Amino acid sequence: MQWFQNTIRLPAFRRGFHLVTDKIEEAVPEIGKIQIGLTHVFINHTSASLTINENADPTVRADFETHFTKTVPENAPYYEHSYEGSDDMPAHLKASILGSSVTIPIANGKLNLGTWQGIYLCEHRNHASGRKVTITVFGE
Amino acid sequence: MQWFQNTIRLPAFRRGFHLVTDKIEEAVPEIGKIQIGLTHVFINHTSASLTINENADPTVRADFETHFTKTVPENAPYYEHSYEGSDDMPAHLKASILGSSVTIPIANGKLNLGTWQGIYLCEHRNHASGRKVTITVFGE
Amino acid sequence: MQWFQNTIRLPAFRRGFHLVTDKIEEAVPEIGKIQIGLTHVFINHTSASLTINENADPTVRADFETHFTKTVPENAPYYEHSYEGSDDMPAHLKASILGSSVTIPIANGKLNLGTWQGIYLCEHRNHASGRKVTITVFGE
Numbered sequence: 329m330q331w332f333q334n335t336i337r338l339p340a341f342r343r344g345f346h347l348v349t350d351k352i353e354e355a356v357p358e359i360g361k362i363q364i365g366l367t368h369v370f371i372n373h374t375s376a377s378l379t380i381n382e383n384a385d386p387t388v389r390a391d392f393e394t395h396f397t398k399t400v401p402e403n404a405p406y407y408e409h410s411y412e413g414s415d416d417m418p419a420h421l422k423a424s425i426l427g428s429s430v431t432i433p434i435a436n437g438k439l440n441l442g443t444w445q446g447i448y449l450c451e452h453r454n455h456a457s458g459r460k461v462t463i464t465v466f467g468e
Numbered sequence: 469m470q471w472f473q474n475t476i477r478l479p480a481f482r483r484g485f486h487l488v489t490d491k492i493e494e495a496v497p498e499i500g501k502i503q504i505g506l507t508h509v510f511i512n513h514t515s516a517s518l519t520i521n522e523n524a525d526p527t528v529r530a531d532f533e534t535h536f537t538k539t540v541p542e543n544a545p546y547y548e549h550s551y552e553g554s555d556d557m558p559a560h561l562k563a564s565i566l567g568s569s570v571t572i573p574i575a576n577g578k579l580n581l582g583t584w585q586g587i588y589l590c591e592h593r594n595h596a597s598g599r600k601v602t603i604t605v606f607g608e
Numbered sequence: 609m610q611w612f613q614n615t616i617r618l619p620a621f622r623r624g625f626h627l628v629t630d631k632i633e634e635a636v637p638e639i640g641k642i643q644i645g646l647t648h649v650f651i652n653h654t655s656a657s658l659t660i661n662e663n664a665d666p667t668v669r670a671d672f673e674t675h676f677t678k679t680v681p682e683n684a685p686y687y688e689h690s691y692e693g694s695d696d697m698p699a700h701l702k703a704s705i706l707g708s709s710v711t712i713p714i715a716n717g718k719l720n721l722g723t724w725q726g727i728y729l730c731e732h733r734n735h736a737s738g739r740k741v742t743i744t745v746f747g748e
Contacts, residue, residue: 329469329609331504331608333575364611366648366744368506370573372582374522379704382654387689391697392704394686399539399679406534409527417531424519424532428585429571431709433650433742435613440742442652445708462573462580464506466607467746468611469609471644471748473715508646510713512722514662539679546674549667557671564659564672568725569711602713602720604646606747 330365332358332465335372337458341451343415345381345389349446353439356465365434365467372460375419375453377426383446392450396422419452426450434467470505472498472605475512477598481591483555485521485529489586493579496605505574505607512600515559515593517566523586532590536562559592566590574607610645612638612745615652617738621731623695625661625669629726633719636745645714645747652740655699655733657706663726672730676702699732706730714747 336355338348352369353359359367371378382388400421402414409417430447433440449459476495478488492509493499499507511518522528540561542554549557570587573580589599616635618628632649633639639647651658662668680701682694689697710727713720729739 329608333504333573335575335580364613364744366746368571368573370571370580372580372585374520374582374584380654380708381700381704385689388697388700391687391689392701394688395680395684395701398684398686400535404535404538406538407531408534409525409531417528420521420528421532421535424521424588425565426704427567427707428520431571431648431650431711433613433648433744435615435742440615440650440652442654442740444654445652448704460582462575464504464573466504466506468609469748473644473713475715475720508711508713510711510720512720512725514660514722514724540675544675544678546678547671548674549665549671557668560661560668561672561675564661564728565705567707568660571711600722602715604644604713606646 329468332356335462337460338449340458341449343451343454344393346449347383347446348449352447352463356463358465359434360437362434362467363436367432367434367439368464370429370462374423376459377423377428377450378430379426379448379450380430380445381448382444415454422452469608472496475602477600478589480596480598481589483591483594485532485588485590487523487586488589492587496603498605499574500577502574502607503576507572507574508569508604510569510602512602514563516599517563517568517590518570519566519588519590520570520585521588522584555594562592609748612636615742617740618729620738621729623731623734625672625728625730627663627726628729632727632743636743638745639714640717642714642747643716647712647714648744650709650742654703656739657703657708657730658710659706659728659730660710660725661728662724695734702732
């Protein structure tokens with residue numbers, strides 16, 4: 329049984345959905361030592377999130393941004409929490425709809441993602457610094 | 469490698485979003501024995517859910533309730549499953565949108581949550597008893 | 609500490625929400641050897657997803673399909689990614705809203721699901737082949 333944990337800061341991204349699979353893999357090369365296991369990626373913030381989706385066509389990621397902005401609106405008349413900016417409350421809601429972590433199987437020293445799967449950093453604020461993520465790798 | 473599991477019943481909460489980080493931590497003091505690991509919190513119900521979000525301003529949690537009630541309506545004309553009350557089918561939908569579990573890294577004997585992160589029990593029914601959650605702590 | 613991993617292909621399902629708890633359990637009989645642990649079920653695709661919800665009345669699953677089709681529309685005028693069919697972009701969005709994996713506690717050799725909980729395979733495409741899922745079982 330082996331355990332590794334690394335907390336990194338991803339670079340600042342503009343609002344939207346961004347592929348970060350490579351950056352996650354580079355941060356935990358110990359995945360290569362594990363035959364069967366899991367990788368857990370956790371974002372230590374409440375206005376950005378993580379999800380797994382299509383890793384090829386950038387229009388998919390653009391449509392994610394458009395769709396979530398339509399369905400989780402800014403300046404909704406029913407928001408009470410508005411003093412941190414019009415993008416703040418929708419950011420919290422999107423973060424919980426999408427989730428704060430992803431867990432991915434490891435098989436034979438590699439992330440066992442499907443052909444079209446990649447990890448997205450979902451940045452929901454208009455102006456954010458780099459986001460801290462904690463990656464935990466474990467298995468045998 | 470250490471494993472601990474505890475099933476607890478949270479107190480009954482009114483419909484809405486409620487911070488339960490303290491109650492979870494109190495149920496598994498064994499987190500303190502683990503240097504690297506994970507805590508998995510699972511709700512054993514289908515009309516309440518768990519998520520991680522902002523732990524400070526109560527208006528955030530009030531806005532969660534308002535937003536999800538707007539976007540997952542009661543008495544939608546397209547619901548077939550209506551005999552358990554107008555809050556039942558929306559409760560099931562919200563439970564799957566938000567999720568039935570959260571997984572949080574452990575570092576140096578503590579939950580490695582961000583400064584503003586807390587665990588929410590999301591109660592989607594108008595009248596519910598306390599909810600059963602199963603907490604699994606593992607690591608080394 | 610024990611680890612088991614099995615990748616299976618579920619049968620092709622029509623678009624909608626389908627109970628697959630039995631098929632998952634059959635694929636990993638090693639759950640029976642574990643007193644405390646977790647089962648992680650991961651779908652290796654980006655247009656289908658996994659969730660946990662009510663395992664009894666089929667109208668709940670029908671309402672899931674209706675609700676998600678209403679709220680994540682086909683042919684939204686704002687989609688740029690449309691060349692793979694009108695059901696493709698909504699399928700990606702639904703997959704991230706619902707999630708690509710579920711993690712369930714194991715207690716005394718069994719999945720520790722609540723009385724009314726089952727695992728759903730959520731098929732978001734109109735015509736799909738069987739879906740690959742990777743099941744990882746670990747514990748002691």
